[in-house]
Amino acid sequence: MTTYKGKTASGGIAVGRVVLCEKSAPRAARRAIDDTDAEIARFEQAKENAKCEIAKIHEKAQEELGEAGAAIFEVHRMLLDDLNFVDAVTEFIEREKANAEYAVEATCGKFSAMFEAMDNEYMRARAADVKDIANRVIAKLLEIGQSISEEKDATDETAGAAGDRTAHDDGRISETAAEGKPAILVAGDLAPSELMQFGKSGLLAVVTCGGSANSHTAILAGTMGIPALTGVEFGDQSAGNMRNDQLKQFGGQTAIVDGYKGLFLVDPDETTLKEYRQRQEEEAEKLRRLSELRNKETVTKDGRRIRLGANIGCEEDAETALKEGAEEIGLFRTEFLFLGSNDFPGEEEQFNAYRAVTEKMAGKRVVIRTLDVGADKNATYFGLDHEANPALGYRGIRLCLDCTDLFKTQLRAILRAARYGNVAVMYPMIISVDELRRAKRILEEVKTELDEKKIPRGKVAQGIMVETPAAVWLSEELAKEADFFSIGTNDLTQYMLAIDRQNPRLDAFCDPHHPAVLAAIRMVVENAHKSGIWAGICGELAADTTLTEEFLCMGVDELSVSPSRILAVRAAVRSRS
Ligand code: PEP
Ligand code: MG
Numbered sequence: 288m289t290t291y292k293g294k295t296a297s298g299g300i301a302v303g304r305v306v307l308c309e310k311s312a313p314r315a316a317r318r319a320i321d322d323t324d325a326e327i328a329r330f331e332q333a334k335e336n337a338k339c340e341i342a343k344i345h346e347k348a349q350e351e352l353g354e355a356g357a358a359i360f361e362v363h364r365m366l367l368d369d370l371n372f373v374d375a376v377t378e379f380i381e382r383e384k385a386n387a388e389y390a391v392e393a394t395c396g397k398f399s400a401m402f403e404a405m406d407n408e409y410m411r412a413r414a415a416d417v418k419d420i421a422n423r424v425i426a427k428l429l430e431i432g433q434s435i436s437e438e439k440d441a442t443d444e445t446a447g448a449a450g451d452r453t454a455h456d457d458g459r460i461s462e463t464a465a466e467g468k469p470a471i472l473v474a475g476d477l478a479p480s481e482l483m484q485f486g487k488s489g490l491l492a493v494v495t496c497g498g499s500a501n502s503h504t505a506i507l508a509g510t511m512g513i514p515a516l517t518g519v520e521f522g523d524q525s526a527g528n529m530r531n532d533q534l535k536q537f538g539g540q541t542a543i544v545d546g547y548k549g550l551f552l553v554d555p556d557e558t559t560l561k562e563y564r565q566r567q568e569e570e571a572e573k574l575r576r577l578s579e580l581r582n583k584e585t586v587t588k589d590g591r592r593i594r595l596g597a598n599i600g601c602e603e604d605a606e607t608a609l610k611e612g613a614e615e616i617g618l619f620r621t622e623f624l625f626l627g628s629n630d631f632p633g634e635e636e637q638f639n640a641y642r643a644v645t646e647k648m649a650g651k652r653v654v655i656r657t658l659d660v661g662a663d664k665n666a667t668y669f670g671l672d673h674e675a676n677p678a679l680g681y682r683g684i685r686l687c688l689d690c691t692d693l694f695k696t697q698l699r700a701i702l703r704a705a706r707y708g709n710v711a712v713m714y715p716m717i718i719s720v721d722e723l724r725r726a727k728r729i730l731e732e733v734k735t736e737l738d739e740k741k742i743p744r745g746k747v748a749q750g751i752m753v754e755t756p757a758a759v760w761l762s763e764e765l766a767k768e769a770d771f772f773s774i775g776t777n778d779l780t781q782y783m784l785a786i787d788r789q790n791p792r793l794d795a796f797c798d799p800h801h802p803a804v805l806a807a808i809r810m811v812v813e814n815a816h817k818s819g820i821w822a823g824i825c826g827e828l829a830a831d832t833t834l835t836e837e838f839l840c841m842g843v844d845e846l847s848v849s850p851s852r853i854l855a856v857r858a859a860v861r862s863r864s
Contacts, residue, residue, distance in 0.1 A: 288552055288553065288554050288555045288556050288559060289552070289553045289554065290550055290551070290552050290553075291519050291520060291521055291550070291551040291552075291553070292519065292520055292549055292550060292551075293494065293496075293516035293517060293518050293519030293520065293549050293550075293551060294516065294517050294518045294549055295514075295515075295516060295546050295547065295548075295549045296493075296504075296505030296508055296509065296515040296516060296517045296546075297493075297505065297508045297509040297512075297513065297514055297515040297546055298514060298546040298547050299492070299512070299513065299514035299544075299546045299547075299570070300514060300543070300544065300545055300546065300547070300563055300566055300567050300570060301471055301491040301492035301513065301514050301543070301544040301546075302491075302541075302542075302543050302560065302563050302564060302567065303468075303469065303470055303471050303491040303492075303541070303542070304468065304470050304471065304539060304540070304541060304542075305470065305471050305472075305473050305537045305538060305539060305540045305541075305542050305553070306470035306471065306472055306473070306538070307472075307473055307474070307534050307535065307537065307538045308472055308473065308474035308475075308477060308481060315386075315388035315389045315391065315392040315425050315428075316386075316388070316389065317385055317386065317389040318385070318386040318389070319384060319385070319386075320380065320384050320385060320386050321384070323380050323381050323384060326380050326386060326387050327377050327380055327381075327387070329387050329428065329431060330376060330377065330380065330387035330390070330391070330424075330428070332427075332431060333387065333424050333425075333427035333428040333430075333431055334367055334373070334424055334427075336427040336430070336431075337367060337420065337423045337424045337426075337427045338364055338367055338368075340423065340427070341360055341363050341364050341367070341420075341423070341480070342364065344360050344480050344483050344484070345357050345360035345361060345364070347483060347486065348360055348483050351486055351487045351488070351511075352487065352507070352511060353606070354603065354606065356507060356511065358603055359416070359479045359507060360479070360480065360483070362416065363416060363419065363420050363479075363480065366416065366417065366420050367420055367424070371629075372394065372398060372417075375394045375397070375398070376390045376391055376394045377390075379393055379394055387428050388425050388428045388429065391421050391424050391425050391428070392421065392425060394421070395417055395418060395421030398414075398417045399414035399415075399417045399418050399421075400414075402414035402417060405666075405667060410626065410666065415476070415478055415479075415504070416478075416479070418478070419478035419479065419480055419481075422478075423480070469488065469489055469490055469491045470489070470490065470491060471490075471491050471492045471493075471494060471542050471544055472485060472490055472492070472493045472494070473494045473495075473534060473537050474493075474494075474495050474496075474534070475495065475496055475497055475534060476495055476496075476497035477493065477495050477504050478504065479504050479507050482504050482507055482508065483507070487511045487512075487513070490511065490513050491513060491514075491544070492513050492514040492515060492516075492544035492546070493508050493513065493514075493515040493516070494515070494516045494519055494544060494551050495515075495516070495517050495518075495519065496518065496519050496520070496521055497517070497518070505517055509851075514544045514545075514546030515544075515546065516544060516546065516549055516550075516551055519551055537553060540553050540554050541553075541554060541555065541560075542554070542555070543555050543559065543560070543563050545563070576858075577854040577855065577858055578854065580612065580854050580857045580858055580861065581610075581611065581612040581854065582612060583612075583857065583861070585614065585856075585857045585860050585861070586860065586861065587839060587860055587861065587863040587864060588861070588862075588863065588864040589864050591839055591863075593838075593839060593843065593844065593845065593846060593860055594614050594615060594617075594823070594844060594845040594846070595612075595613065595614050595845075595846055595847075595848070595853060595856060595857055595860070596613055596614060596615040596616055596617025596618070596652075596654070596823070596825075596845055596846070596847035596848075597611070597613035597615075597616055597617065597618075597847060597848065597849070597850045597853060598616075598617060598618040598620065598825055598847050598848060598849050598850075599616055599618070599619055599620070599644070599850070600619075600620045600623035601623055601624070601640070602640060602643040602644050602647065604850060605643075605644045605647045605648060605653075606647060607850045608850040608853070609647065609648070610850075611850045611851070611853040611854060612853055612854060612857065613651075613850065613853055614651060615648070615651045615652040615653070615654070615845075615847075616644065616648060616651070616652065616653040616654060616847075617654055617773065617823055617825050617845055617846075617847020618654055618656055618713070618773065618825040618847050619641075619644060619653060619654060619655045619656060620656060620659065621637075621640075621641075621655060621656060621657065621658055621659075621697070622658055622659050622660050622664050624636070624637060624640055625658060625660060625666060626660075626664060626665075626666050628666070628668075629668065630668050631668065631693065631696075633696070634696050634699055634700050635700075637696070637697060637700035637701075638699075638700040638703050638704055641653075641655060641700055641701055641704035641710070642703070642704040642707050645704050645705070645707045645708035645709075645710055646707050646708060648708055648709070649708065650708055650709055651708075651709060652709045652710075652711060653708060653709065653710050653711070654711045654712075654713050654750070654773065654847075655701050655704075655710060655711070655712055655713065656712075656713045656714075656715055656752065657684070657687055657694065657697055657698070657701075657712060657713070657714055657715065657726075658683075658686070658687055658693070658694070658697055659682065659683045659715040659716065659752075660682060660683075660686065661677060661680055661681055661682020661683060661685075661686055662677045662678045662680065662682050664682075665677075678778075678781060678787055678788065682716060683714075683715040683716025684714050684715055684716050684717055684722055684726060685716065685722075687714075687726070688722065688725055688726065688729075691729060694726075694729060695729060695732070695733050695736075698712070698729065698730055698733045699733050699736075699737060699742075701747065702730075702733060702734060702737060702744040702745060702747060703737070703742065703743065703744050703745075704745070705744060705745025705746060705747050706743055706744060706745040707745070708745075710745060710747050711747055711748040711749070711750060711770070711771065712730065712747045712748070712749050712750070713749075713750045713751060713752055713771075713773060714726045714749070714750075714751050714752065715751075715752045715754070715775070716752065716754065716755060716778070717751045717752065717753075717755070717758050717765070718755045718757035718758060718761075719757065719761065720761060720764050720765060720768060723751060723765060723768055723769060724768065726749075727749060727768070730747075730749065748770035748771060749769065749770050750769050750770050750771035750772060750773060750820075751765060751769050751772060751773075752773055752774075752775045752778075752825070753765075753772050753773070753774045753775065753779070753811050753822075754774070754775030754776075754777070754778035754779045754782070754826070755778070755779070755782050756779075756782055756783055756807070758811075759779070759783075759807040759810060759811055762810060762811045762814040762815065763814040763817065763818075765814075766814050766815050766817065766818035766820055767818050769820060770820055771815070771820050771821045771822065771823070772811055772812075772815045772820065772821070772822040772823070773822075773823045773824070773825045773845075773847065774807075774808055774811055774822065774823065774824045774825070774826065775825060775826045776799055776804065776808070776824060776826025776827065776828035776829070777826040777827055777828075778826070779804060779807060779826065780797060780798075780799045780801070780804050780826070780828075781797075783801070783803050783804050783807060784796070784797065784798070784801055784803070784804070799826075799827070799828045799831070800831075800834070804828075805834075805837065808824065808838075808841060808843070809841050812841050812842050812843055812844075813842075815844075816842060821844040821845060822843060822844055822845075823843065823844055823845030823846060823847055824838065824843055824845070824846055824847070825847040829846040829847055829848050829856070830846075830848035830849065830852035830855070830856055832855060832856060832858075832859035835856065835859040835860055835863065836863055839860070839863060
């Protein structure tokens with residue numbers, strides 16, 4: 288048995304045979320072109336054909352995974368229509384008098400390098416999406432063939448040969464050991480569309496040496512509910528550079544994927560196999576029991592109730608949250624709308640996103656947190672300066688109170704969306720009563736401006752994230768001016784313990800169960816109740832079922848957790864007497 292370690296992209300345990308995803312990207316030789324208009328038309332045709340293919344994959348994904356799981360293929364379709372990309376390809380053809388395959392490959396290289404150079408891990412992961420759609424368009428161009436008028440020889444030998452494809456060598460997948468049964472897919476790297484070609488029914492787990500845990504492939508695997516590991520260290524091969532011949536050793540082998548510990552066990556011995564099969568049975572039983580709690584109340588045996596909400600970043604997450612039995616959205620991290628864009632999302636785009644979530648929740652409360660960028664959540668278009676200590680830097684409410692146009696645009700969108708349900712606004716990173724007052728004043732100004740223009744809006748409660756020691760110490764004062772508190776234990780732990788949450792070397796010191804953190808939570812809840820407002824927890828600690836009892840004793844009113852943790856937390860509450 289050989290054990291490899293990787294990063295967990297999706298939890299769970301799988302036992303089965305390994306199937307390899309061997310692929311080689313279609314090669315795009317450079318050819319000189321005289322009739323650039325005809326070449327651009329060829330590109331347009333290939334793009335349309337690629338879109339049709341993506342539409343089919345989208346349809347399959349919708350059937351297997353639902354709207355949320357299929358969303359990435361809608362993004363791929365949109366990328367193919369993205370004017371920046373399309374214009375860059377056509378300009379390349381015109382300027383360089385080069386063939387479309389070469390233009391697509393060169394443009395893809397430029398765009399993916401741009402994404403790869405970004406600070407933000409989420410944006411870096413988008414490079415894989417650009418490569419995926421470019422490969423698809425090149426494959427379609429190769430299918431169409433060269434334009435009749437252009438049959439000149441390649442002028443750039445180094446670019447590879449356009450005709451060196453075989454039936455299985457076209458950038459798509461060839462299987463070596465599937466035998467028609469669901470299998471553990473092992474790949475150097477994997478695009479979402481490639482994962483979808485296997486489909487949920489064909490897969491037990493996914494293991495890649497490249498790829499980030501934030502990639503859409505990882506997200507899709509999570510949505511499919513299968514374990515996934517990325518960045519698996521296969522000896523001395525550098526991550527993401529695994530060649531097909533190096534992968535071959537795994538083909539057809541029996542293996543175990545432990546998505547909890549991030550382990551890939553190849554050719555396990557009988558005892559290990561038995562142990563993991565037993566764990567699989569226990570897991571299946573646990574899930575079956577948990578699913579019975581979907582529509583049950585979050586109440587202890589002696590009748591103490593706690594509201595159980597979900598943390599989300601987009602509309603699709605709200606759908607998942609509802610399916611998992613969320614009673615409300617306790618934290619809508621709106622920065623993901625911003626981080627997923629190339630520019631500031633406008634009022635309409637934001638309004639549509641907030642309204643969609645609000646309508647989906649059909650009267651259940653949606654707590655929309657105003658933009659919390661800065662630190663690890665950064666996008667280049669914000670133009671933020673490099674900071675030595677970004678966690679202690681220009682972020683959250685500090686930035687919003689400074690950039691009032693940006694802040695007001697978001698507040699307008701939230702107030703307009705509030706007409707469609709039950710919306711509350713939450714301000715992040717508050718350290719003083721004055722900051723809360725200023726935020727509230729700006730909200731009042733926005734309300735007045737909307738009313739003057741007769742733009743319909745709703746009412747919103749206004750709360751704060753309690754995630755700085757200052758907010759804890761001022762919680763008695765803040766409670767007199769806020770409608771609710773939500774304790775952000777991720778940042779609170781980092782600031783209380785003076786431990787940078789991004790620094791892996793400090794993992795061993797980062798103890799969210801630290802008595803100082805728990806004392807802070809107790810104090811905040813007490814101060815909230817003295818002023819008659821509710822206090823919840825929306826940091827990761829809320830999902831820690833070893834603390835559920837303690838939170839109940841403290842009188843915490845609400846716990847907001849990631850959708851996949853809802854049922855486990857509900858079970859923990861219901862088991863307490
Ligand atoms: C927190 O800090 O606990 C929190 C919920 O916010 P984020 O993780 O988005 O900073
Ligand atoms: Mg925070």
